[in-house]
Amino acid sequence: MNVPFLDLKAQYKTIKDEIHAAINDVIENTAFAGGPFVAKFEQEFAKFCNCKHAIGVGNGTDALWMSLVALGIGAGDEVITTPNTFIATAEAISLAGATPVFVDVEEKTHNVNPSLIEAAITKKTKAIIPVHLFGQMADMEPILTISNKYGLYVVEDACQAHGAEYKGKKAGSMGTTGCFSFYPGKNLGAYGEGGAVVTNDDALASKMKMFRDHGQAKKYYHDIIGWNARLDGIQGAILNVKLKYLPAWNDARRKHAQDYTTGLSAVKDVIVPREADYARHVYHIYAIRVQDRDKLMAYLGEKGISCGIHYPVPVHLQTAYSFLRKGEGSFPVAEKCASQYISLPMFAELTNEQVAYVVEQIKGYYA
């Protein structure tokens, strides 16, 4: 049996007619950059996240970077985040001109360990970026207690967590801003690049709307130095079609995750992901941890099962960040996880047979 890691075509087939009609609409209306289709999606996505505003941008990295710039964070400032993330979280901090300060993660959630944050705060610290890795939110209550105590902004990296919840609160709605990516493989993916920032702060929302469109509120009158970080019209229309299916797609991911977990719990060599008591996990990634990752991955490959690794090298050990001089041993939990992760096939359209087959093959490998 063949089990791809991700099958975007399977999803496309279920919504093909609607997608083509939506694209056609944008072309007929020549609403290519920003415009009414983006505005409509922004309205719907804000509602979905339980936030007042959503601002469509070019991608998730833009969303993170623009949040920091709009909050006035730049040269000389420090921003706390984790090394157990995709590089973009740290890049956004660096490109804003600030310095990333890493804090290790909790083993049970793979997200920032709140009890280690205070020790990393200095006079230069301006913000914390909790990353809701794999679709499970970071432990936001203690993070917000600390941010309130020290007067820090909280920018949620919700790029993997569309629709995830913390005690019933939506990802993106608890921080100063929440940042989303609509990269094609994300739980809500465009047919190209896309991203959004959500916030409840009116002034910040206006500023970010100007910023993403060259600092103008009125065409050719530029009040601030901005950038071109607009969401394109075709992506806005496509995302609007797909958003209404997201809850059902997330439910399907949760069902597959539950089946994986039930099937693999008895395998003592496999550590399965856990859903925290506070969380509704949306399983962007279903990552197990094993000692002999490369061998297992090769074995599954031979059986027709494609897996991924998210991510093989934590950010502090990437060459690009060697200047921070945080060598091996700096963040032991993140380093251990990176050496053990293996991401199993995960997308809404997986069949029960495919999930059962993956479980069976992993059990077979360890038997």
Ligand SMILES: *Cc1c(COP(=O)(O)O)cnc(C)c1O
């Ligand atoms: C995907 C992702 C991003 C970046 O989003 P892009 O749309 O690819 O720029 C940032 N952070 C995390 C955790 C991501 O998974």
